[in-house]
Amino acid sequence: MLGHTSTILGGGIMAKARRPSLSSAPFRASLIVILALAVFIGIFWIINEYQTYQESIANIQQNYKELYQTRAREEVTSVLDFIEQRRSQADLRIENQLRTKVQSAYTIASHIYRMYREEHDVMQLRSMVAEILRPIRWNNGLGYYFAGRIEEDVIDLFANDPLLEGQSLCQIKDHTGKPIALNIVRMLKEKGAGIFRHQHTKYDFASRCFPGITFVKYFEPFDWYIGAGISSAAMEKDLQEEILATVQDIQFGGDGHIICFRFDGTIISHHNKNFIGRSVSDLIDTQGKKYGQAMLNTGLQNGSGGYVLYRSPKINPGEGQQRLSFIKTYPEWNWILAADISMDAMAKAIHDETLAYTAISFKNVFIFIGLFAIAVLLLLSMTYYHSIKIKHGISLFTDFFRKAAHTQVKIQDTDLAFSEFEDLSKLANTMVDDRIQKERTLHRDELRLDTLLQLGAMEEYDINDKYDFVLHRIIQITGSTRGYIALVNHAQTYTTLCSQVTIGLGQVGHTPEDDTTPPRLLAESGVIGRCIQQQKVYITNNCDDNSDTSYPYNQDIQRRVDVPISNNNEVVLVAGVCNSSKDYNNADVRQMTMLLEGMWLHVLKTCSEKEMSNLERQIIAISEEERSNIGRDLHDDLGSHLSGVEILSKVLQQKLEKNSPEQADELAIIRNLIQEAIEKTRWLSRGLYPVHVIEQGLEAAIEELIAEIEQLYPVQCRLSFDRQAEPLASNIAPHVYYIIREALFNAAKHGRPETIGIIILRHDNRLSVTIVDDGKGMPEQGRRKGLGLHTMQYRAKAIGATLDIQPGENNGTLVTLYGEVFS
Numbered sequence: 001m002l003g004h005t006s007t008i009l010g011g012g013i014m015a016k017a018r019r020p021s022l023s024s025a026p027f028r029a030s031l032i033v034i035l036a037l038a039v040f041i042g043i044f045w046i047i048n049e050y051q052t053y054q055e056s057i058a059n060i061q062q063n064y065k066e067l068y069q070t071r072a073r074e075e076v077t078s079v080l081d082f083i084e085q086r087r088s089q090a091d092l093r094i095e096n097q098l099r100t101k102v103q104s105a106y107t108i109a110s111h112i113y114r115m116y117r118e119e120h121d122v123m124q125l126r127s128m129v130a131e132i133l134r135p136i137r138w139n140n141g142l143g144y145y146f147a148g149r150i151e152e153d154v155i156d157l158f159a160n161d162p163l164l165e166g167q168s169l170c171q172i173k174d175h176t177g178k179p180i181a182l183n184i185v186r187m188l189k190e191k192g193a194g195i196f197r198h199q200h201t202k203y204d205f206a207s208r209c210f211p212g213i214t215f216v217k218y219f220e221p222f223d224w225y226i227g228a229g230i231s232s233a234a235m236e237k238d239l240q241e242e243i244l245a246t247v248q249d250i251q252f253g254g255d256g257h258i259i260c261f262r263f264d265g266t267i268i269s270h271h272n273k274n275f276i277g278r279s280v281s282d283l284i285d286t287q288g289k290k291y292g293q294a295m296l297n298t299g300l301q302n303g304s305g306g307y308v309l310y311r312s313p314k315i316n317p318g319e320g321q322q323r324l325s326f327i328k329t330y331p332e333w334n335w336i337l338a339a340d341i342s343m344d345a346m347a348k349a350i351h352d353e354t355l356a357y358t359a360i361s362f363k364n365v366f367i368f369i370g371l372f373a374i375a376v377l378l379l380l381s382m383t384y385y386h387s388i389k390i391k392h393g394i395s396l397f398t399d400f401f402r403k404a405a406h407t408q409v410k411i412q413d414t415d416l417a418f419s420e421f422e423d424l425s426k427l428a429n430t431m432v433d434d435r436i437q438k439e440r441t442l443h444r445d446e447l448r449l450d451t452l453l454q455l456g457a458m459e460e461y462d463i464n465d466k467y468d469f470v471l472h473r474i475i476q477i478t479g480s481t482r483g484y485i486a487l488v489n490h491a492q493t494y495t496t497l498c499s500q501v502t503i504g505l506g507q508v509g510h511t512p513e514d515d516t517t518p519p520r521l522l523a524e525s526g527v528i529g530r531c532i533q534q535q536k537v538y539i540t541n542n543c544d545d546n547s548d549t550s551y552p553y554n555q556d557i558q559r560r561v562d563v564p565i566s567n568n569n570e571v572v573l574v575a576g577v578c579n580s581s582k583d584y585n586n587a588d589v590r591q592m593t594m595l596l597e598g599m600w601l602h603v604l605k606t607c608s609e610k611e612m613s614n615l616e617r618q619i620i621a622i623s624e625e626e627r628s629n630i631g632r633d634l635h636d637d638l639g640s641h642l643s644g645v646e647i648l649s650k651v652l653q654q655k656l657e658k659n660s661p662e663q664a665d666e667l668a669i670i671r672n673l674i675q676e677a678i679e680k681t682r683w684l685s686r687g688l689y690p691v692h693v694i695e696q697g698l699e700a701a702i703e704e705l706i707a708e709i710e711q712l713y714p715v716q717c718r719l720s721f722d723r724q725a726e727p728l729a730s731n732i733a734p735h736v737y738y739i740i741r742e743a744l745f746n747a748a749k750h751g752r753p754e755t756i757g758i759i760i761l762r763h764d765n766r767l768s769v770t771i772v773d774d775g776k777g778m779p780e781q782g783r784r785k786g787l788g789l790h791t792m793q794y795r796a797k798a799i800g801a802t803l804d805i806q807p808g809e810n811n812g813t814l815v816t817l818y819g820e821v822f823s
Contacts (some may be wrong), residue, residue: 034379038372045368053357057350064346065324069307072326075252075339076305080330083243090239091213094230095195097138098215101228102193105133105145106217113221126222130157140238143230146214149223150185160229184216188225193217197232240333244269247337256341259325263334265296285310291325299327299336308338322347444477444591452598463603467499470599471575475503477595478561478588480577484552486528487573494519495528495574497552526551531564532571538562541583553578560584563592565600572600619794646674693737697727701737702758705744709756713748717756725762735795736769736817739803742788743771743815751775751813767801769817778805778813 109129116125126147133145134157144159148169158164164172170179180196187194196214214229248269250258260269265279275283283292291310298306305328312321322343329336451473458466467485475483485499496519522529527538528551541559553560561584562576575596580588649671656664693701699721706717728736740758747756753775761768789805796803801819808814 034376042368045364049357049361049364053354056353056357060349060353061346064343064349068324068341068343068346069326071253071256072307072324072339072341073305075250075256075258075341076326076328076337079247079250079258079337079339080328082246083330086239086243087236090235094213094235095215097143098195098213098228098230101136101138101143101145102215102217102226105129105147105226105228106219108132109219109222109224109226117221122222126156126224129222133157134159139230139235142234143228145226145228147219147222147224147226150188150218150225151223156224160231184225188216188218196227236333248273252339253341256339259295259338259340261296261336261338263300263329263336265292268335285312287311295325295327295338296336299329299338302327303329303331441587447473447477448591448595451595452602455599455602459606463606464498466599466602468501470595471499471501472503474575474592474595475501475577477591478577478584479580479582481579482553482555483575483577485573485575486525486552488532488571489519490570492522492532492570494521495525495532496520500552527560527562528552528574528576531562531574535564535566535571537564537589539584539589561588561592563589563596565593565596567600567604643678646671646678649674693733698733698737698760699723702740702760705737705741706758709744709748715748715753715756717744717758720757720759722760722762728762728767732799735799736767739792739795739817740769740771742792746778746788747771747773747775747813747815750778753812765820767817767819771815772808773812774808774810775812777807777811 112125112129112132116128120128126149130147133147136145137143137159145157146155146159146164147157148155153168153170155164155167155169169184172180184196187196194216196216197212212229212231212233213235214227216225216227218224219226244260247258247260248271251271257271258269259267259271259280261267261280265281267275267278267280270276280292280296281290283290283295285291287310289310291308294308294310298308305326308325308327310323310325312323323340324343325338325340327336327338451470455466455470458469461469471483471485475481480503482502483500484497486495486497488495522532525532527540530536531538539561543557543560557578559580560576560578562574564571564574566572573596575592577588577592649667653664653667653671656667699719702719702721706719709715709717727733744756744758747753751773753773756771756773759768759770759772793803796817796819799819801817804816804818806814806816
């Protein structure tokens with residue numbers, strides 16, 4: 001084995017001068033290469049066939065789509081031309097009809113004038129002609145006659161609205177608010193007759209308006225204008241109904257049809273009469289798309305027209321018919337026309353093209369598989385022999401790779417047999433370097449998290465010790481030798497060094513610098529001042545020897561990094577390290593920033609807790625003082641007053657017993673009530689102002705409390721008191737008394753125990769109070785949210801003790817107060 005290894009190593013050393021190329025080796029004929037080649041050829045062939053198929057389908061779709069779009073546009077254009085033609089014909093027909101009617105009326109007026117002008121005056125002749133023309137109507141009652149005097153400006157005949165007769169023509173105004181009389185008179189004077197069109201004509205006294213077309217001619221014997229008119233709105237309504245009936249029957253392209261709907265979406269023409277009257281917005285295709293709403297939006301937004309594609313349901317379930325609609329508006333009537341045509345021919349052409357390509361593809365696949373199988377059989381014999389030959393060499397390389405993955409050993413050039421493996425060796429060595437770098441980063445993260453965790457446990461340490469500890473860890477994480485932490489005042493004008501640490505060669509601990517460094521102005525603080533003013537990180541990997549770069553260090557600096565930490569957009573501290581063995585980068589800044597921000601949050605939390613503790617103690621002190629004042633007032637004032645009243649009532653009772661025994665009995669009842677009030681006042685004053693605790697001692701006060709508890713609740717209390725211990729101080733005993741009182745009342749009220757034990761022990765300055773009961777225990781919610789329990793905790797903190805409330809061993813509740821107190 002040793003000889004074989006020497007042979008391999010010797011061959012490797014000899015091959016170092018000129019290594020064989022892997023591309024020239026027989027491995028090129030391996031089965032993997034054959035399969036890869038087959039896969040590449042297959043993928044190329046599939047992609048090529050698929051692209052050809054997609055191009056064919058795209059051409060079919062494009063050709064048919066252009067054909068359908070052209071056809072749909074032509075149909076809509078034809079319908080619009082048809083509408084314009086019918087409107088023009090209708091206008092011309094109406095004008096000719098009105099001319100004929102006016103000429104007939106003119107003839108009647110002339111005839112009446114010639115026959116009766118000798119017998120009647122002009123006024124009577126006007127009335128005769130008016131009565132003859134009044135009942136004459138045409139076009140289903142839409143046409144009518146009217147006549148009036150020009151000079152006198154009086155309407156003598158208005159068959160369509162007799163209320164106008166006798167009124168002034170000037171009261172009738174056009175849509176702009178101007179009287180139409182001026183236009184009619186001007187036209188008659190210039191031409192003698194003519195067509196007059198008016199829209200939204202309004203007359204004041206009736207506040208009515210009417211659009212229409214009139215033909216007016218001047219009849220000089222009567223000083224009359226004789227006119228025939230017809231309502232254009234009603235005329236156009238009849239014309240629209242006639243056009244809609246025609247459009248509804250239009251079909252093209254097999255099942256193509258015209259849809260017409262108004263601007264508000266109401267369908268007014270559809271080949272399926274069930275849709276007429278419905279809203280076009282309610283039309284939904286098989287895919288849930290509101291194609292009707294799309295038609296309406298296209299018509300309203302695109303004046304030149306637009307297309308909408310959708311799938312309408314077929315007769316057979318699961319099928320869908322693709323349809324194309326061209327939509328264009330006809331704004332004169334607020335209509336939207338849509339030519340809807342089926343695209344089944346395109347779908348059938350695509351289906352036939354797909355079947356043809358599928359058949360060709362299957363044929364090509366079978367041919368390719370056969371040829372490939374023959375090639376594989378010819379090459380398998382060659383690849384099998386060469387695969388056995390290279391197996392041993394690859395195994396050696398794989399074993400070495402496996403070792404490199406678990407250790408920091410790198411691949412040497414002498415271990416390689418082929419030049420192509422050199423690239424792989426470089427990649428493997430790079431992988432080892434990356435793994436080392438990631439392990440270093442992971443170690444830095446672990447060290448940072450450990451620092452934050454230990455910082456949270458350093459509650460009893462001074463704040464400067466915490467600064468030194470964090471700075472020491474920052475120097476370790478960044479691989480530096482020195483560092484500092486500087487605090488910034490609130491006005492952002494001074495900096496004060498609060499910590500400086502130096503890591504000596506081989507030194508595990510840290511060495512703090514002089515702590516008496518005075519504050520410095522920002523302008524005198526060098527890089528630190530610039531960090532604060534610009535709120536920017538400074539990374540300097542090539543320092544010079546000037547003081548601006550070296551401060552606050554007292555030695556030569558090769559490289560340094562300074563990181564400011566902000567709170568509410570103000571820099572609160574700056575930390576920096578120097579002289580790492582490698583250049584500083586953003587990773588070092590990120591580690592420092594996260595650690596310093598965590599430290600600053602811890603500092604803020606510690607300060608807040610101290611401030612909260614001080615506030616709690618102040619609140620308790622104030623509340624105790626108020627309670628004492630109220631209790632003292634009850635004991636000294638109200639108690640004394642009630643005692644005096646009781647004495648007076650006693651004297652009065654003794655006098656009444658001789659003269660009026662009945663009234664004496666009633667007064668005795670009053671005395672009993674006064675005595676009960678005195679007793680209640682005494683107990684209430686003791687609850688607020690524990691004068692008995694101070695005067696009689698803690699043990700006597702607790703015994704009275706036990707008597708009160710046993711009187712109020714069915715419970716037996718047992719007290720164990722260390723009588724040999726020194727009495728507690730007057731500022732401590734009331735707090736202990738109230739804690740015991742609250743615990744006893746809570747146990748008796750909520751736990752319903754049979755027995756409550758109170759044990760009070762005192763050894764030197766150590767105090768231990770235990771209250772235990774055998775009840776059902778206190779609810780979890782009560783232990784968390786009770787105001788009394790919070791007060792007990794505050795009182796324990798006020799005397800420097802610890803209060804613990806836990807469930808008892810055998811149900812019940814165990815309350816423990818312990819700590820170091822001073823007499």
